[in-house]
Amino acid sequence: MRKAIKRHMGSAVAWGALGILVVFAVCSLLAPVLTPYEANAQDIMNRLVPPAWCAGGSLEHLLGTDELGRDMLARLLYGSRSSILVGVLTAMLSGGLGVTLGLLSGYFPKADAVIMRIADIQLAFPSMLLALAIVAVLGGGFFKLVMVLGITGWVSFSRVIRSEVLSIRTSDYILAAQTVGVGQARILFRHILPNIIAPAVTISTFQIATAIISESSLSFLGLGIPPTTPTWGNMLHAGQLYMDSAWWISLFPGICIMLIVLSINLLGDVLRDYMDPKTRQN
Amino acid sequence: MSEALLEVKQLKKYFPIRSQLLKREVGAVKAVDGVTFSLNTGETIGIVGESGCGKSTLGRVLMKVYEPTGGEIYFGGRDITRLRGAELKEHRKQIQMIFQDPYASLNPKMRVRDIVAEPLWVNRMMSKEEAYGQVDSLLTTVGLRPTDAPKFPHQFSGGQRQRVGIARAIAMSPRLIVADEAVSALDVSVQAQILNLMMELKAANHLSYLFISHNLAVVKHISDKVGVMYLGNMMEIAEKNLLYHDAKHPYTQALLSAAPVADRTHKSQRIVLKGDVPNPANPPEGCPFHTRCAQCKNICKVEKPAFVKVADMHYVACHLYGGEQVQGNAS
Numbered sequence: 017m018r019k020a021i022k023r024h025m026g027s028a029v030a031w032g033a034l035g036i037l038v039v040f041a042v043c044s045l046l047a048p049v050l051t052p053y054e055a056n057a058q059d060i061m062n063r064l065v066p067p068a069w070c071a072g073g074s075l076e077h078l079l080g081t082d083e084l085g086r087d088m089l090a091r092l093l094y095g096s097r098s099s100i101l102v103g104v105l106t107a108m109l110s111g112g113l114g115v116t117l118g119l120l121s122g123y124f125p126k127a128d129a130v131i132m133r134i135a136d137i138q139l140a141f142p143s144m145l146l147a148l149a150i151v152a153v154l155g156g157g158f159f160k161l162v163m164v165l166g167i168t169g170w171v172s173f174s175r176v177i178r179s180e181v182l183s184i185r186t187s188d189y190i191l192a193a194q195t196v197g198v199g200q201a202r203i204l205f206r207h208i209l210p211n212i213i214a215p216a217v218t219i220s221t222f223q224i225a226t227a228i229i230s231e232s233s234l235s236f237l238g239l240g241i242p243p244t245t246p247t248w249g250n251m252l253h254a255g256q257l258y259m260d261s262a263w264w265i266s267l268f269p270g271i272c273i274m275l276i277v278l279s280i281n282l283l284g285d286v287l288r289d290y291m292d293p294k295t296r297q298n
Numbered sequence: 299m300s301e302a303l304l305e306v307k308q309l310k311k312y313f314p315i316r317s318q319l320l321k322r323e324v325g326a327v328k329a330v331d332g333v334t335f336s337l338n339t340g341e342t343i344g345i346v347g348e349s350g351c352g353k354s355t356l357g358r359v360l361m362k363v364y365e366p367t368g369g370e371i372y373f374g375g376r377d378i379t380r381l382r383g384a385e386l387k388e389h390r391k392q393i394q395m396i397f398q399d400p401y402a403s404l405n406p407k408m409r410v411r412d413i414v415a416e417p418l419w420v421n422r423m424m425s426k427e428e429a430y431g432q433v434d435s436l437l438t439t440v441g442l443r444p445t446d447a448p449k450f451p452h453q454f455s456g457g458q459r460q461r462v463g464i465a466r467a468i469a470m471s472p473r474l475i476v477a478d479e480a481v482s483a484l485d486v487s488v489q490a491q492i493l494n495l496m497m498e499l500k501a502a503n504h505l506s507y508l509f510i511s512h513n514l515a516v517v518k519h520i521s522d523k524v525g526v527m528y529l530g531n532m533m534e535i536a537e538k539n540l541l542y543h544d545a546k547h548p549y550t551q552a553l554l555s556a557a558p559v560a561d562r563t564h565k566s567q568r569i570v571l572k573g574d575v576p577n578p579a580n581p582p583e584g585c586p587f588h589t590r591c592a593q594c595k596n597i598c599k600v601e602k603p604a605f606v607k608v609a610d611m612h613y614v615a616c617h618l619y620g621g622e623q624v625q626g627n628a629s
Contacts, residue, residue, distance in 0.1 A: 188403035195361055195395050196417035196466065197387045210407035293407060293450040 030286040033279035040096055040276055047093035055094035055246045059085035064262045080264045082254065088268055095246035096272065099228050102162060102247070103276075106227035107220045109166030114173020115216050119204055121174060122181025132178070135171045143168040144233070151239040161240040165227050173219050180212045214288045221284035225277035248273050302372075303506050304337040304360070304474060309369035311352075311359045315579060327579045329355040331530035331586075332369070334605060339473070342500065342507040344521030344538075346514060346553070348575060352530040353510045357476045360508065361395055362386060374473070391421055394467040396496075398479035400459035404451035410437070410462055411447035417469045432469070440465045441495060457488035461495065468499060476508045481516060493520055514557040518542055523611065526550045529578055529586040537611040546614040549587050585617065593618060 043050060063085040066073045073080060079088035121131040138146070147164045154160050184190060185208070193207050232249020234240035241247055248269040255266025289295040310333075312326035329352045337343050345353045359366050362381065371379045373392065381389055394417075397403035404413060411433045418429035434444040440461040451459055460480065467475055477496070481489040497520060499505060511517050517524055518538060525535040526549065534547040545551045552569040571590045576582050582589050588598040595617055603615045 188397045188399060189405040191363060192395065192397060192403050192463070192466065193405070193416070195363065195390055195393075196470070197390050197421045198416060199420065202420065207405055207408075211405070294452050 027286075029282055033282035033286075036275055036279040037283070040100065040272075043093055044096040044100060047090070047097070051087065051090040051093055053087035053090035055086065055091050056244060057086060057090075061085065064258070066262070067264050079268055080262070082251070082265045083258060083262070088264060091246040091251060092248070092268055092272060095248050095251060095269065098158065098241055098245055099231065099248040099273070100276065102158075102165070102231045102241075103224035103228045105162045106165040106169060107223040109162060110169030110223055111173055111216060111220045113166065114170035114219075115177050115209075115212070117170060118174035118177025119181055119208065119212075122178040123185055123200075123204055123208070128178070131174065135174060138168070138171050147230075147234055148237070148239065151234070156239050156242075158241055161231060161234060164234070165230055168230075169223055169227065172223070173216065176215050176219060177212050180215055181208055184208050184211050210291075213291050217284045217288050217291075221277070221281045224280055225273065228273055228277070302336045303339045303341075303374060304508075305370075305372040306336065306360070307334050307370045307372075309333045309356070309359060309371060310367045311355050311364055312367045325579050328530045328581055329578060330359060330366075331578075331581070333527070333530075333532045335525055335532060335535055337474070337506055337508065339506055340500070340504050341522045342509055342520055343535075344517030344524040345508065345510045345527060346512060346517050346524060347527035348512065350575060350578070351527045352578070353527050354478050355530075356527070357395070357478045357508060357510050361393060361476055362390070387421070391423075391470045392472050393474045393476060394470065394472040396460070396463055396467050396475060396477040396480040399483050400456050400463055401451075401483075403463050404459055406451055408450075409447070410442075410449050410451070410454075413451075413462060414447075414465045414469055417466060421470065423470065436465045436469055439468070439499070441491075455488075456484050457491060460484060460488075460492050464492075464495065464499070468503065468505075471503065472505070474506045474508065476510070478510045479512070480509070482511065482513065489516065496520065514542075514554065526553065529575060529581055531586050531615065532605070533587065533616070534612075534614045536609075536613065540609065540612045544612075546608055546612070546619055547587075547616050548591050548593050548618070585615075 059081065062077070062081055063083055065077050065081040065085075067080045067088075068075050068078050070080075077087050077089070079092065081087055082091070117131050121128040146168055150164045150167070151160060154163075190203060190207060193203050198207070228249060229252075230249075231240055231247060232253045235243065235247060235250045235253075241250070243250060251269040252266045252273070255262070255264075255269070258265055309330055310328070311330040312328050314323045315325040315327060316322060317324045331352070333352075333356060335343065345356065347353050355364065358364050360371060362378070366379055369379070370377060373389070378389055411430060414433050414436050415426070415429040418424055418432060419426045423429075424432075433447050437444055437446055442458060442461050442465070446454070446458075451462065454462065475496075480496070481492050484492060493516065496507065500507060507520070509517060509520055521538050523535060523537050524541045526533045526541070526547065528549050534541065534545065534550045536545075541550065542554065545554055548569075552571050555567060555569045569592070573590050576586070576589055582599075584600045585591070585594075585598040585603050588594045591598065597617050601617070603617045605613050605615045606619055608614050608619050
């Protein structure tokens with residue numbers, strides 16, 4: 017009985033999380049329809065207007081305006097486009113890179129020596145400095161930013177994946193596959209890879225959140241997305257200066273980031289359970 | 299008498315011990331230290347010994363999972379000691395393995411049909427479709443149902459999982475199966491079922507087994523002859539009844555006296571060994587067993603006893619017995 021409730025609850029949570037993600041996706045696509053304002057339309061006369069339900073707020077700006085009089089709702093809607101894209105693309109890139117390198121490093125001791133030393137160097141090196149260096153050489157822009165974040169993010173994947181592979185590699189079922197004559201490539205991708213998907217999914221969800229926030233710091237330094245493009249990250253950042261007078265500027269993007277990360281995390285859990293044959297049955 | 303399928307001569311496997319800092323070799327664990335025996339087609343040899351005596355390592359060296367440090371292995375008359383690459387892959391079709399823990403030896407993310415069919419098609423013995431076509435009959439052979447094919451390992455009991463492992467091992471029709479503690483992890487009633495299955499398969503397919511176990515009763519049930527290992531050395535090999543009723547080596551005698559016997563009239567004179575098994579990284583000089591042997595003589599402390607024939611089908615490495623010396627072709 018308790019199990020039934022738990023399972024039922026589990027699916028309710030999953031649907032809720034999926035719902036939130038769908039709402040975000042639809043809103044970002046339909047931004048021009050949902051709000052009459054341009055994301056960058058300044059209105060100095062109406063700067064720092066509080067949200068509609070607060071004293072001094074007006075229905076014209078439901079979530080208020082920022083320090084330049086730009087409509088918060090419009091900026092959130094338009095900002096979701098780049099933020100979600102940065103998060104997802106970065107997680108995919110660093111995940112692909114990190115899982116591959118982690119697999120190799122866990123399975124081949126010689127590759128391990130090289131890959132893990134590079135990882136150590138990268139961990140010791142301030143990632144912001146590395147990002148700055150890469151951007152300085154390659155220049156800024158959306159895809160450069162994704163690349164930089166992706167490259168700085170692979171270590172957290174490969175460290176975890178490597179240790180998982182190390183323990184799986186010596187298990188009897190891998191030995192069994194070797195003794196029946198299965199080749200190394202097939203052992204890596206068909207026997208080991210399915211067993212490390214669960215931790216990889218968990219780290220990706222975390223990576224999406226980190227990327228959305230890192231994007232803001234890089235953009236703040238003028239290295240990522242230009243300030244004319246609204247992102248949740250740069251809104252959060254801009255609001256810092258007005259924390260005590262106009263809390264809404266950073267609160268709303270913060271809530272958005274939290275909601276999206278939470279729903280991705282919950283979905284990740286469900287996905288992980290689904291991929292485990294033990295919990296998929298019944 | 300049939301031809302020797304497997305001949306092992308003075309097989310050695312040392313695992314190097316490296317220093318922490320410089321990774322220099324500072325010593326070696328002598329897991330298998332000069333083991334000689336042979337096995338005929340259709341025969342089962344049981345290998346018994348305490349934990350850490352090297353019996354599992356012996357099995358894995360024969361599987362060529364570990365490279366032997368020294369000695370020779372002949373399989374079907376062919377020297378396989380140094381086989382590599384494609385030749386090794388080809389050879390492995392003929393020796394397969396059944397593992398101890400049926401929970402660890404099946405990939406939790408693979409369906410039974412994939413586990414059982416994989417050996418057949420990865421070796422290009424047949425196409426993928428044909429391999430999957432074989433799954434039903436293989437499962438039936440090991441006492442499972444064809445409807446079990448799409449299931450995952452966790453949906454089976456320990457005994458059923460071991461049957462899946464056996465189906466995988468026999469899929470390529472090997473000539474020798476190394477069973478490393480194949481029933482130790484199972485309930486006693488299931489042990490009997492699995493042992494009977496293995497014996498049926500042996501009769502039907504002309505298989506040979508190298509059956510590694512610490513359980514004397516199980517080994518007695520399944521084996522034709524039995525080898526006793528201690529600290530990486532073969533102490534005694536004999537035809538089953540000779541070994542169980544007329545053990546020569548003091549270690550074998552102690553081992554047998556320690557095994558429980560379900561017979562109230564049986565008067566047990568237990569030989570209790572003193573001390574512990576010496577460290578295989580630093581084995582004693584002379585006979586490896588002399589530190590614990592009640593019948594230890596002076597010569598035992600300095601000279602390692604040779605393997606001698608004491609009777610037909612009965613060989614022992616002990617200074618208490620003189621006899622015809624054997625140079626690496628005990629059978």
